[in-house]
Amino acid sequence: MQVPFNTEARSMSLQEARSLYFDRGEVPEALLDRNVLRSWERCRQAGLDPAFKGTRDPDMRAVTEARERNRTLLSHAQPVLEHLFEQIRNSHSMVILADAQGMLIQSYGDPDFLSRAEQVALRPGASWNEFDRGTNAVGTALAERNAVNVFGSEHFFESNAFLTCSAAPILDAQGRLIGALDISSDYRAYQRHSLGLVKMSSRIIEKRIFEAEFAHQGLLSFHSRPDHVGSLCEALLAIGPDGDLLGADQAALDLLGMRREDLPRRHYTMLFDVPLGTLVDRARRDPSSLIAINGRNGERFYGRLRGNLTALATSGPVLLDARGERVGKAPKVENVRPTARPGLTLKSLSTGDERLQAAIDKATRVLGRDIPILIQGESGAGKEMFAKAFHNSGPRGQGPFVALNCAAIPETLIESELFGYSGGAFTGARKEGAVGKIQQAHGGTLFLDEIGDMPLSLQARLLRVLQERCVTPLGTNKSIPVDITLVCATHRRLKEEVARGGFREDLYYRLNGLCINLPSLRERSDIGSLIDKLLREEAGPDRNVTVSSRVMDAFLNYRWPGNIRQLGNVIKVGIALLDDDEDVIETWHLPDDVFEEIGALASSSPVTPEPVTARVAETMACAEAVPTGAAAFGRLEEIERDMIQRTLEAENGNISAAARRLGISRNTLYRKLGRF
Incomplete structure (x- = not known):
């Protein structure tokens, strides 16, 4: 049974805390919430006077500009604000939305409380940043990046002591602070559930923003408890076409034990044991079903894939270094807002x-x-x-x-x-x-x-x-x-x-109105220029990557059934498979699905074969002498393993060089090594 909150007893306790802090210079740690105490310290260091009673008139021009700047936040928060107010209507309260600077940009409230709130400029156009209004739920939630409740005299300014306010910060899909949601009322009408309501509502807004931000990607909803998938407790991961992690909400980061800055170095296959293609197939067959997935550290999760399934493809092997970090250039994590790339015209x-x-x-x-x-x-x-x-x-x-x-x-x-x-x-x-x-x-x-x-x-x-x-x-x-x-x-x-x-x-x-027909890639005369452009964009300004002449010739003669999308993916894979000392893409740097076709085209170009070491030649000769038939399968696998091992030894463990001598792509060589 919950003990009723005694507002008068709490008010007396706070008066004692204020006396200790402001009159005697003592720190009343036992009487104050830590968030409030830290806020009081910030306000005192900023030179604010707790007896200050002046208020600035709200700047309506500034709020118009703030609303325009925060259009995305407003569009996703507006229905939540309206719904939240319906839940607290007739409780002498108001619901407030503030931007990241603490300016109030939207509010709904009961008329009897709004008139009192306006006396302290608690309305749109006013700034409730801590350095303008002292300790208060909006400003302190923004400063602490945490949900807070500020009751009565916990407000730094005495003139705000009639308020009780509960606020929670709102983060965007990249974890950046973009605003705060607040419920304010007279302190005598304090409700225990207010803080829970604003935390839940801010989570709804964050979820809406995340889903809109990555609407064109795959969205993996998961949790360790199956009943939490589909609820506000679920964790969300945004997954790109190659399995790259484009975004993660805080719940996902917490469940996976990751930091946000780790995302560019992570890939779907580094986190879960179920292939991405399996999730795509399950989602297409039964979008509402859950699938059990194990984390790489032994965790048990339940997940559901949704979003743009067409854009997702089963990703190839991910190369890791000795520390388990992803090898190659970290994938770009773009801010996938519903706006177009500004550099593209x-x-x-x-x-x-x-x-x-x-x-x-x-x-x-x-x-x-x-x-x-x-x-x-x-x-x-x-x-x-x-x-x-x-x-x-x-x-x-x-x-x-x-x-x-x-x-x-x-x-x-x-x-x-x-x-x-x-x-x-x-x-x-x-x-x-x-x-x-x-x-x-x-x-x-x-x-x-x-x-x-x-x-x-x-x-x-x-x-x-x-x-x-x-x-x-x-x-x-x-x-x-x-x-x-x-x-x-x-x-x-x-x-x-x-x-x-x-x-x-x-x-x-x-x-x-205007019909535009885009030519297919095989019909275009600018493939060479397009390849150079894609190489510059993918490799970055500090790296000069090219393709060999025979690969370029093969590219020009290939039919490109997947058009520019396929070419872009081939370029990305080629750059990712380059070693640190390589800057020329050869046939063995290409994805497996086009290696044979493009490799065959490239092989028609005259090229001087590289010498094969005596040990590799001897192994290959042994392979030719192996009898055919099902009974020979085991021996063939042994010879293949031995040949790869000898080639790697001859090349001092250099994967690229070994793949070149064996005449296979690096992807194939990695796959064979994994099988052995």
Whole structure:
């Protein structure tokens, strides 16, 4: 049974603490929370006067600018604030959202308490940073980066002693402090559950921000307790196409015993024993099911993969050094906000191909005009990259760039992802609802990839949005005005889809303002320039990496079924497999899936064979003498192992040199060594 909180007894205790601290200069550790005591020390060192009663009038121009700066925070926090206020309504309280500097940017409250709060400028436009308002829940939570409760006379300024406030900090997907959430009321109306409410609500906001930040990646939800997966307690990891860890929330870092700065040096395969491909297959078969996964340190977790499953691929072997750190250049961890890469413009895409240049010129002419763009091309041809470059090059470049892959999301979820929904709109929906992609793109660009895969039932709703410039979330009749530029992409021939009834004709002509056809990589004349550009981008400014002449010749003659996406992955793998003393990518640095094809093309180029050591030649001769048949399998494996061992000895353990002499890729050699 919980003991009732005695407000009068606590008030008397705090008066004693203030007397000891301010009158006698003693530190009342037994009477004060440590967060409050540290805050008092900071305030005294800053020269604040506890008897100060003056207040600055809130700066409404500043709050308008702060709201604009914190648009992402506001969009995700707004429904949470409204829901939180509904829970505390008529309790003589208010709910407050502050930015990272302590400026109040939004609030909801009971009228009787709001009038008292305004007397101490507890309203939007006022700064409640510790150095402006002394010890208070908002400012102290920001300073401590921890949830705090400040009761009555725990406030440094005596004029704020009538308040009791509970606040929790809000962190973004990179763990940076972006704001604080607060419940304030009269100290005589103190509620024990207020701190728990703000902690839970700030966690909801952080989760929404994390999921939106990495909406285009794979999201692994996991926990040591299966009933916590899908709840606020779950841990979240954002996983890139190659298995790289792009983001982790604090719960994930705590469960895995990691620091945030460790992320660039970690890979999915370094954390869990279940292959990423297995998780992808399970998620596609049964999205709601859990799978048991073991951590590399023996922990038992339960997980569920969701998000952009199409972008995930089973990653190859990860090379570790003697300390267990990842070998090679650390992967770039980009801030994957719903905005496009600022360095990417239409001009930067130009590398000399005439067909691509024609597409760039057309797109440049319609920048800033209310003309929808339809990009057509094969998968991997760079449609989303072109859309981001178009966005960055125009007047909306500072606004959000929000993308949705219509083929990567189950048909049952596309509608809620695109249009959003109100709280309780359907079973399984978040209580606070969710803002859809269309509304997120307000003031910027909405990119709908694989628009040809959008269900017919949603095509009519999208057409209505484009005509009326308003979006109506699921579960509500409220229309919300939106201002967006629409860019769509597809690998399908939409005109043919219209003819067979798979795509609405009226929507097709609405989307097809300017049709741009991107050439496939095999059709482009600038492959060499593109390879040089990708090498510079991936290797970085301090490293000069090239490809050998025979690999370049093979690249120019390869058909590239995966287009630019495939070329980019090949370049990344090639650079990652270079040794510290290497700066030229050869055939043995290529991924296994293209090694044989590109290696065969490269072998047609004349090259002087490297001498093979006598021991390796002797071993290879023995291998040729081995009898064929099933009975010889064990002996063949022994000879293969012996040959690899002798080659490694001959090359003093140099993996790259051994792979060259054996005529296999380094990936294959690592895999064979792992099997032995």
